[in-house]
Amino acid sequence: MNNLMQQLINGLALGSIYALIALGYTMVYGIIGMINFAYGEIYMFGAFAGLVLASYNSVNVYMALLGAMLLTMVLGVIIERVAYKPLRRSSRLSALISAIGVSIFLSSLMVRLKGPNTRGFPKLFENKIFVVGSFQITIYQIVIIGVAALLMLGLQLFVAYTKTGRAMRATSQDQDAASLMGVNIDRVVAITFAIGSGLAGAAGVLSGIYFNAVQPYMGLMAGLKAFAAAVLGGIGSIPGAMIGGMVIGLTEILGVTVNLSEYKDAFAFAILIVVLLFKPSGILGRKANKKV
Amino acid sequence: MFHRKSKAIVALSFLMVALLVVSGCAGSKSQTGNSTTPADSKEPIKIGFLGAKTGDVAMYGLNTLKGLNMAIEELNKNGGVLGRQVKLVEEDNAGQKDQAINITNKMISQDKVVAIIGDPTTGITRVAGQIANSKKTVILSAGATGTNVVEIGPYIFRDTLLDTIAAPATMKYIIQDKGWKNVALITSKNNDYSVALTKIFTDAIKANGGNIAIEEFIQDKDTDFSGQITKIKAVNPDVIVFSGYYTEGALLMKKAREVGIKAIMVGGDGLQGDDLMKIGGQAVEGSISYAGFSPEQPTANTEKFINAFKASYKNEVPDLFSAQGYDALMLIAQAIKDANSADPEKFKDSLAKTKNYEGVSGTITFQASREPIKSPVYLLEVKGGKFSLLKKVPVEVK
Numbered sequence: 199m200n201n202l203m204q205q206l207i208n209g210l211a212l213g214s215i216y217a218l219i220a221l222g223y224t225m226v227y228g229i230i231g232m233i234n235f236a237y238g239e240i241y242m243f244g245a246f247a248g249l250v251l252a253s254y255n256s257v258n259v260y261m262a263l264l265g266a267m268l269l270t271m272v273l274g275v276i277i278e279r280v281a282y283k284p285l286r287r288s289s290r291l292s293a294l295i296s297a298i299g300v301s302i303f304l305s306s307l308m309v310r311l312k313g314p315n316t317r318g319f320p321k322l323f324e325n326k327i328f329v330v331g332s333f334q335i336t337i338y339q340i341v342i343i344g345v346a347a348l349l350m351l352g353l354q355l356f357v358a359y360t361k362t363g364r365a366m367r368a369t370s371q372d373q374d375a376a377s378l379m380g381v382n383i384d385r386v387v388a389i390t391f392a393i394g395s396g397l398a399g400a401a402g403v404l405s406g407i408y409f410n411a412v413q414p415y416m417g418l419m420a421g422l423k424a425f426a427a428a429v430l431g432g433i434g435s436i437p438g439a440m441i442g443g444m445v446i447g448l449t450e451i452l453g454v455t456v457n458l459s460e461y462k463d464a465f466a467f468a469i470l471i472v473v474l475l476f477k478p479s480g481i482l483g484r485k486a487n488k489k490v
Numbered sequence: 491m492f493h494r495k496s497k498a499i500v501a502l503s504f505l506m507v508a509l510l511v512v513s514g515c516a517g518s519k520s521q522t523g524n525s526t527t528p529a530d531s532k533e534p535i536k537i538g539f540l541g542a543k544t545g546d547v548a549m550y551g552l553n554t555l556k557g558l559n560m561a562i563e564e565l566n567k568n569g570g571v572l573g574r575q576v577k578l579v580e581e582d583n584a585g586q587k588d589q590a591i592n593i594t595n596k597m598i599s600q601d602k603v604v605a606i607i608g609d610p611t612t613g614i615t616r617v618a619g620q621i622a623n624s625k626k627t628v629i630l631s632a633g634a635t636g637t638n639v640v641e642i643g644p645y646i647f648r649d650t651l652l653d654t655i656a657a658p659a660t661m662k663y664i665i666q667d668k669g670w671k672n673v674a675l676i677t678s679k680n681n682d683y684s685v686a687l688t689k690i691f692t693d694a695i696k697a698n699g700g701n702i703a704i705e706e707f708i709q710d711k712d713t714d715f716s717g718q719i720t721k722i723k724a725v726n727p728d729v730i731v732f733s734g735y736y737t738e739g740a741l742l743m744k745k746a747r748e749v750g751i752k753a754i755m756v757g758g759d760g761l762q763g764d765d766l767m768k769i770g771g772q773a774v775e776g777s778i779s780y781a782g783f784s785p786e787q788p789t790a791n792t793e794k795f796i797n798a799f800k801a802s803y804k805n806e807v808p809d810l811f812s813a814q815g816y817d818a819l820m821l822i823a824q825a826i827k828d829a830n831s832a833d834p835e836k837f838k839d840s841l842a843k844t845k846n847y848e849g850v851s852g853t854i855t856f857q858a859s860r861e862p863i864k865s866p867v868y869l870l871e872v873k874g875g876k877f878s879l880l881k882k883v884p885v886e887v888k
Contacts, residue, residue, distance in 0.1 A: 201724050208716035314545050314584070316737045318744075318769035325748050336748050409713035410744045410769065411737075416713065454717030459707045460679045462717075 203333040205455045206448065211339040211408060213447020214346035218401035219424030220431065220439035221353060222274075222394025228370045228434035229390050232290060235297040236277060238421015239304035240395045244270045244402025245319075245412045246308060252320040252406075259322040259407070263345070266403045267396040274395025275388050283384070301417070308414035316413040319406040342404045349397055350440050357436065362389055370434070419463065423450075426470040432483020441481055445469070534577035535570075535832045537562075537822065538597035540590060540608030540618055540629075543582035546710070546737055549763040550610035550811050554632050555580065557815030558607060560795075560802060561823075571823045572832065579603055587617050594618040598625045604832050605630060607818045610811055612636030613682040619646045628834045628841065632818035633811060635759060636686040640860040645838055649817050649854055651782030651864045653687050653758055659867045659883045660780045661694035661731075664756055670728035671700045674753070676718065676742065678734035680709045687733035687758050695731070703727050708738060719745045730755045736763035739777070740770030747773040754778065762810055767875045777872045778880060783810040783851040784868040786879040795850035810851065817849035 222237045247266035251257050257265070281300045285293045326337040357363040368376040369386045377383050405420070406412050427446045431438025446466045453462045473480060539558055541551030562576050570576055579601045583589040590609060597603045598621070606622055609615050610633025622629035623643035631639065631648040635656075640646045664670050673695055678684040695702055703725040706718040719742070722730065730746065730753050732739050739761050746753070754776040755761070761779040770777075785796050785807045795816060799808040808816075825841035826832050847854040852864045865885040870877040 201720065204720045205717060208720055211716065212714055315548065315765065316546060316741075316769065318740070318771065327748075327750050334749065338748065405713070409741065411713040411741050415711075450714075451717040455721065457707075459718065460709070463709075 202455070205451050207333070207335050207339055209448035209451035210444060211342045211447070212451060213444035214343050215401045215405050215408070215443075216420070216424045216427045216446050217440045217443025218346050218349065218397045218404070219420060220427040220443045221350065221397050221436060223425050223428040224431070224433055224436060224439040225366075225390050225394045227428070228436075229366060230286065230369075230373070230387055232282065232286075232293045233297065233425070234277075234282070234391070234394070235294065235421065235425070236281075236300040236304060237394065237398050237424065238417030238419075239301045239308075240270050240274060240277075240417070241398040241402040241405070241420055241424075242308060242412075242414060242417035243273055243304060244399025245406045245416065246312060246402075246414075247399065248403030248406050249317065249319055249412050252322050257322075259341070262322060263400055263403050266399045270399025270402070271392040271396040274391040274398075277395075278388060278391040283387075286387075301421070305414050305417060312414065314414060316411050319410050319412055322407060338408050342408050345400065345404060349400055350436075353393065353397070354436060356393075362386070366390060423463075423466040426466040429470055430473050430480055432480030435480070435482040435484075438480055438482035532574060534575040535572075535826070536577050536579055536601055536603045537819065538594075538601065538603035538606040538608075539578055539580040540583060540593060540597070540606050540614070541610050541633075542585040543580075545585040547585040547611055547735065549736075549765060550633055551582070551585075551608070553809050553811035554608065554610050554815035554818075556799070556803060557632075557808065557812035557817075558819050560799060560812075561816045561819035563802075564798075565819075565823055571826050572830065574832070576819075576823065583609065583614065585611070585614070587614055590614045590618050591621065594621045598622065598627050603627065604826075604834050604837075605822050607632055607815065607822070609633070611683060612639060612686070615639055615646075615648070616642065616682070619643070622646070626835055628822065628838050630818045630822060630841075632814040636683045638686075644842070644860075645834065647821075647838075647841060647856070647860055647862075649814055649821055649849065649851070649862055649864075651759070651780070651852070651867060652861065653690050655863070655885055656780040656782075656867045657687060657690040657758060658694035658697070659885075660756065660758075660778070660869060661691060661700065662698050663869060663881065663883070664729055664778065665695065665698040665700040668729075670753075672703050672726070672728040673700050674722045674725060674727035674730045675702050675705045676722075676730065676732045676734070677705070677707050678710050678738055679707045681734050683758075683760055684710075684734040687760070691731055691733055708734070708742070710734065710738060712738065713741060715742050715745045718742075719749055719751065722746070723749055723751050727751075727753050729753050732757045733760070735760040736766035737769060740766050740768075740774055743770050743773040743777065759810065762870070762877065767872060771875075774872050775875075779870055779877075781810045781868045781870050781877075782864050783808075783813040784870060784877075784879045784882075785809075787882070789848075791848050792850045813849075813851035817847075817851050817854065820849065821847065821854070 219237055219241050226234045244266045247269045248262045251262040251265045281296045327334050365381045365386050423446055427442035428439045431442030449465045450462045453465050541554055542548045543551050565576050581593040583593050605628040607630050612634040615631040615634035619629055619642040623645045628645050634648050635650050635653045677688040732755050743755050756778045759781050762781055766774050825837040828840035829837035842860055844856045855863045867883040869881040871880040
């Protein structure tokens with residue numbers, strides 16, 4: 199039982215990272231209806247940005263986190279401008295292929311810059327173990343779950359209560375109508391990409407702290423699982439992405455708990471297939487009522 | 491219209507000329523190949539290096555290469571082998587099997603190497619071995635320690651300390667000498683080497699009266715081990731036996747220390763890589779692994795090698811892979827001299843007869859099965875961020 203409780207905490211920490219990346223997928227899909235398959239690589243860039251920043255002694259964990267987020271936000275906006283904006287009016291397939299191209303480019307670029315080896319992550323702060331009742335939680339896990347929860351809450355408030363948030367919601371309902379009402383669509387899309395990329399960047403730094411390992415191809419699997427999480431939660435839904443991320447993280451750890459660690463990467467996709475078969479709109483997704 | 495057509499004609503004729511030139515070259519090349527077989531010519535003897543220069547196991551490849559280059563320099567300075575210079579053909583397989591297949595084929599059919607040294611890992615050696623054996627080219631792995639390697643055929647050799655000899659010696663030491671009976675055993679499921687080594691460890695643990703309290707599985711490239719480590723902590727092991735490579739070993743131990751596990755890690759020579767300490771830091775301090783080489787307490791032969799190596803590589807001390815790489819090339823050179831021919835069909839037999847060869851990485855004898863027996867087994871411990879000699883365990887040749 200203790201063991202199970204412990205595993206739930208492990209699962210939540212892992213799930214927080216998937217959830218942060220999943221938010222990017224879900225926001226971009228919600229607003230312009232495309233899948234940005236480069237989020238995994240933006241996450242990887244965030245992790246490397248954190249690695250570089252953390253190697254300076256004067257940088258603390260908050261500065262590393264904020265610096266990486268800023269860098270990935272800029273990266274996200276550049277990617278949108280260069281690779282997606284010119285294709286916004288063309289078929290979804292073109293945008294998808296462009297996204298895959300961007301993701302391959304980014305991981306190859308990082309191999310060129312930093313080499314393909316796995317690297318450890320510098321220690322940003324001392325680890326501590328807290329014993330709560332009969333189970334324990336490490337300070338790394340608290341930071342990961344805490345920072346992820348704060349970012350997600352911030353995002354939720356931003357979308358619900360700010361003017362830009364309202365513009366985002368309006369754009370997601372009807373781009374043309376929103377544009378006629380004076381919403382600057384380009385700006386809204388850029389902000390969406392910036393926020394989604396910033397969250398993925400934060401996830402990268404958190405994973406660096408938690409797993410101690412950073413390598414240029416880490417984005418692929420994490421990105422795919424986060425995508426599965428977004429679909430599971432109902433793509434386009436922000437709370438859905440969070441729930442989806444947690445479910446994927448928990449299932450993965452529970453898979454290890456019941457001695458099925460060989461299949462842990464497969465769980466996310468098995469769930470994805472089941473969801474697509476029985477409730478294609480996901481847990482919190484609304485049924486799409488598109489005019490044909 | 492006319493314009494386009496003429497362009498096409500120009501392009502086509504250009505292509506044909508190019509083809510003629512290329513085929514002409516190829517023709518002349520094969521002619522020289524036919525008139526004087528590579529075995530008898532005065533051209534350099536080509537030896538291929540198969541291994542990773544980039545990627546997760548790059549450390550093995552790069553260090554092997556350093557040993558190879560030293561051996562070649564030494565041979566060529568003393569007039570080469572059979573009066574011919576020795577030339578190394580090197581390619582990077584990045585630790586990937588498909589790359590290794592392409593490279594092995596290329597080295598044999600295009601570069602016409604007489605022997606290939608490498609790959610330092612068992613999985614790739616098995617794949618490359620199939621090709622080399624079928625094309626009658628000697629392959630000598632300076633690193634493969636897993637099972638089912640030399641069984642592939644008469645052209646396959648290796649000069650490494652075998653897991654089947656070293657792993658039981660290590661388990662005997664940790665269970666009987668150290669008294670660590672309660673073992674957590676971890677295997678990397680998608681790593682051939684790790685899966686095979688776990689089998690040897692399991693038998694040796696049982697034979698020495700140890701108890702496998704828990705058996706966990708990870709995969710190479712995994713970074714999240716929290717699930718496995720939580721389960722391992724629950725059984726409170728005396729020691730963590732991990733059969734995989736250094737990257738995952740380092741990450742596992744970091745996670746273990748994070749949750750307060752005090753047990754150290756014991757593993758095979760897959761843990762021998764500086765990245766173990768670079769990534770693992772304090773968490774891998776005290777880890778024990780075995781190796782076929784240690785620069786500490788050297789024999790006269792080994793000391794000469796170490797000094798020459800230091801002189802060539804900015805005072806760097808050679809590791810297992812450099813020493814085995816050096817020995818691999820010297821073994822092949824010796825075999826070519828003994829057979830008085832650089833034809834792999836001939837010198838493979840003299841190579842197979844090697845007995846008590848005093849290499850820099852220990853004494854090497856090939857059994858009838860072509861499996862090497864090496865002595866001694868070096869148990870190394872991570873101390874102050876470095877591998878240092880813990881114990882020398884001699885191995886008897888029957």
